[in-house]
Amino acid sequence: MGNDQIGNYIVGEPIAETKAPDGPIETRWERRRFSGKLVNPANKRKMTVIVVGTGLAGASAGATLAELGYHVKSYCYQDSPRRAHSIAAQGGINAAKNYRNDGDSVYRLFYDTVKGGDFRSRESNVYRLAEVSVNIIDQAVAQGVPFAREYGGLLDTRSFGGTQVSRTFYARGQTGQQLLLGAYQALERQIAAGNVEMNARHEMLELIIVDGRARGIVVRDLVTGEITTEFADAVVLASGGYGNVFFLSTNAKGCNVTASWRAHRKGALFANPCYTQIHPTCIPQSGDHQSKLTLMSESLRNDGRVWVPKKAGDKRAPGDIPEDERDYYLERIYPSFGNLVPRDIASRAAKNVCDEGRGVGPGGLGVYLDFADAIKRLGRPAVEAKYGNLFDMYQRITGEDPYEVPMRIYPAVHYTMGGLWVDYDLQSTIPGLFVIGEANFSDHGANRLGASALMQGLADGYFVLPNTINEYLAAGPFPKVDGQHPAAVEARTQVEDRLQRLLSINGDRTVDSFHRELGHIMWEYCGMERTDAGLRKAIELIRGLREEYWRRVKVSGAGEGLNQALERAGRVADFLELAELMCIDALHRTESCGGHFRAESQTPDGEAQRDDENFSYVAAWEFTGAGQPPVLHKEDLNFEYVHPTQRSYK
Numbered sequence: 159m160g161n162d163q164i165g166n167y168i169v170g171e172p173i174a175e176t177k178a179p180d181g182p183i184e185t186r187w188e189r190r191r192f193s194g195k196l197v198n199p200a201n202k203r204k205m206t207v208i209v210v211g212t213g214l215a216g217a218s219a220g221a222t223l224a225e226l227g228y229h230v231k232s233y234c235y236q237d238s239p240r241r242a243h244s245i246a247a248q249g250g251i252n253a254a255k256n257y258r259n260d261g262d263s264v265y266r267l268f269y270d271t272v273k274g275g276d277f278r279s280r281e282s283n284v285y286r287l288a289e290v291s292v293n294i295i296d297q298a299v300a301q302g303v304p305f306a307r308e309y310g311g312l313l314d315t316r317s318f319g320g321t322q323v324s325r326t327f328y329a330r331g332q333t334g335q336q337l338l339l340g341a342y343q344a345l346e347r348q349i350a351a352g353n354v355e356m357n358a359r360h361e362m363l364e365l366i367i368v369d370g371r372a373r374g375i376v377v378r379d380l381v382t383g384e385i386t387t388e389f390a391d392a393v394v395l396a397s398g399g400y401g402n403v404f405f406l407s408t409n410a411k412g413c414n415v416t417a418s419w420r421a422h423r424k425g426a427l428f429a430n431p432c433y434t435q436i437h438p439t440c441i442p443q444s445g446d447h448q449s450k451l452t453l454m455s456e457s458l459r460n461d462g463r464v465w466v467p468k469k470a471g472d473k474r475a476p477g478d479i480p481e482d483e484r485d486y487y488l489e490r491i492y493p494s495f496g497n498l499v500p501r502d503i504a505s506r507a508a509k510n511v512c513d514e515g516r517g518v519g520p521g522g523l524g525v526y527l528d529f530a531d532a533i534k535r536l537g538r539p540a541v542e543a544k545y546g547n548l549f550d551m552y553q554r555i556t557g558e559d560p561y562e563v564p565m566r567i568y569p570a571v572h573y574t575m576g577g578l579w580v581d582y583d584l585q586s587t588i589p590g591l592f593v594i595g596e597a598n599f600s601d602h603g604a605n606r607l608g609a610s611a612l613m614q615g616l617a618d619g620y621f622v623l624p625n626t627i628n629e630y631l632a633a634g635p636f637p638k639v640d641g642q643h644p645a646a647v648e649a650r651t652q653v654e655d656r657l658q659r660l661l662s663i664n665g666d667r668t669v670d671s672f673h674r675e676l677g678h679i680m681w682e683y684c685g686m687e688r689t690d691a692g693l694r695k696a697i698e699l700i701r702g703l704r705e706e707y708w709r710r711v712k713v714s715g716a717g718e719g720l721n722q723a724l725e726r727a728g729r730v731a732d733f734l735e736l737a738e739l740m741c742i743d744a745l746h747r748t749e750s751c752g753g754h755f756r757a758e759s760q761t762p763d764g765e766a767q768r769d770d771e772n773f774s775y776v777a778a779w780e781f782t783g784a785g786q787p788p789v790l791h792k793e794d795l796n797f798e799y800v801h802p803t804q805r806s807y808k
């Protein structure tokens with residue numbers, strides 16, 4: 159062990175075991191499944207699995223595990239499992255079906271994903287994801303998910319960023335909702351069969367570890383305020399991403415890091431926390447009153463053309479700017495991929511033109527996404543059929559009609575590639591704690607390609623976890639534990655003390671005002687562009703804000719009964735710890751890669767400059783105490799198939 163040069167972390171032992179198989183990549187998953195232990199049906203009935211989360215990852219996992227014969231206890235904080243944030247997903251889900259015969263294949267999806275993630279993901283996992291993608295579509299179709307179809311009856315597809323094929327399956331602009339209805343119905347079937355015990359409006363506030371294994375959780379009933387301890391043979395976290403650490407993001411307001419952070423505090427390593435996806439096509443922020451930002455799906459870049467005026471400070475209405483005075487900058491800089499460059503690249507390009515004074519709309523923080531050509535080429539009804547609900551949404555929010563004037567868009571926080579570290583079996587560093595969907599550090603490396611989150615969440619939930627968890631549960635059932643066990647009493651007491659502490663501060667600042675300030679710090683210093691000096695400053699500011707939080711936060715009401723201020727207070731307290739780790743991670747990674755752009759590390763033409771020699775690893779952080787230097791464990795990344803090169807979309 160040694161101290162690093164910035165004094166904010168300690169370098170620990172590298173991660174030795176990822177369980178990623180070797181040998182030919184196309185047979186790795188098959189061989190892993192065959193070599194893994196099975197659990198016989200009679201034993202499955204004796205075992206319980208807790209699944210925290212009912213989004214696409216959690217609902218698909220819960221339904222599938224119950225279908226296999228395990229008893230499942232499912233938790234979500236919404237009033238219904240089908241209100242999980244996954245419902246917001248708009249544009250589509252990738253799968254290497256090659257229905258278009260346009261050159262797609264499992265290998266190409268694998269290749270695009272490794273390259274799209276800027277060579278910061280684990281090859282074995284990404285190949286498996288691409289392989290399993292084709293099963294997801296069959297599964298969803300069998301459930302009745304109404305994917306868009308072509309005239310001939312085949313499922314329709316469109317293109318998303320970072321690819322030159324058309325592999326994105328979609329259900330208008332409501333793909334997440336339709337897929338979630340499919341997974342939710344599968345879950346409901348098992349609830350009705352008595353195999354899944356559904357606990358809506360329950361929030362997990364602590365993990366219970368007994369004899370080194372994850373054996374349960376502490377939950378708070380959000381309606382009555384009752385705190386209980388729940389036990390199982392294994393715990394699965396499917397609790398989503400943490401983009402709301404930035405306060406403003408496209409995520410649902412409730413999305414938070416608490417489930418993952420509580421597990422992190424108990425020993426689960428947190429990987430690549432600084433990898434944040436900033437999505438290029440969001441409705442620009444209109445003022446300080448906002449609590450949320452709205453995504454305009456990436457699918458719009460299939461037909462919309464992105465441009466700004468050539469001249470800085472040009473305030474003319476878009477219709478008054480002639481063609482030869484417009485800069486279709488993505489088509490100009492990246493002729494091969496044009497408007498369909500990956501998100502990190504499109505976002506940075508938008509920021510650059512705005513920094514040059516060529517941004518449009520209030521404050522100059524916007525670029526146009528223009529459908530005039532598409533409407534001319536395809537006709538308005540065709541554009542309406544593809545994107546109607548997105549256009550309506552845009553019009554309702556901005557008061558402008560995108561059929562008549564170009565949309566205005568600007569990058570916003572959208573997705574977090576970081577999350578709890580998991581091995582090939584999706585198991586964290588705590589035995590018996592599995593993590594799936596956006597909550598794990600995932601297969602997307604430093605930048606996720608569009609339409610790949612739904613693919614990963616459903617791959618994890620329907621196909622990967624139900625296979626890999628058997629290996630762990632084959633050693634079960636584990637000795638019975640109840641609420642009297644010292645580990646359970648301790649975890650429960652921790653929760654009660656923390657809630658009490660939050661309620662008793664009775665300060666003079668609202669939870670939201672702290673969250674908003676934290677968001678400003680994160681966006682300014684750990685957002686689209688990061689610098690050494692900025693990150694150091696952010697760490698100091700976050701530490702100060704955290705100290706102030708525990709002195710001045712005001713949480714009204716009581717712990718008994720519904721108290722949303724108390725719910726938010728706990729979540730923001732966790733964001734205040736996570737934010738520091740994100741900045742430490744971003745500071746230590748002195749290269750640029752994907753969504754992590756360090757101003758000091760760029761190519762002469764302003765693209766992200768990786769440093770493979772020093773940073774070709776996953777940074778997995780160990781918690782050592784709030785405000786204490788975390789320990790860095792590196793998982794080295796080896797590329798046997800897709801060899802790292804300077805990413806080019808030109």
Ligand SMILES: Cc1cc2nc3c(=O)[nH]c(=O)nc-3n(C[C@H](O)[C@H](O)[C@H](O)COP(=O)(O)OP(=O)(O)OC[C@H]3O[C@@H](n4cnc5c(N)ncnc54)[C@H](O)[C@@H]3O)c2cc1C
Pocket residue numbers: 210211212213214215216233234235236239242243244245246247248249250251252333334360361362363396397398399408409410413414416417453455572573594595596597608609610611612613615
């Ligand atoms: C506006 C928008 C559009 C998107 N469009 C697309 C798209 O077109 N294609 C694509 O691939 N991806 C898209 N994404 C990304 C994708 O939607 C998400 O990454 C994905 O849905 C996450 O699924 P999940 O199951 O991992 O988590 P979520 O859907 O976020 O579900 C999390 C679940 O965990 C529960 N939970 C969390 N914490 C706790 C706790 N402490 N206790 C109890 N329960 C808890 C919640 O109640 C919820 O049920 C989009 C994202 C956004 C924001």
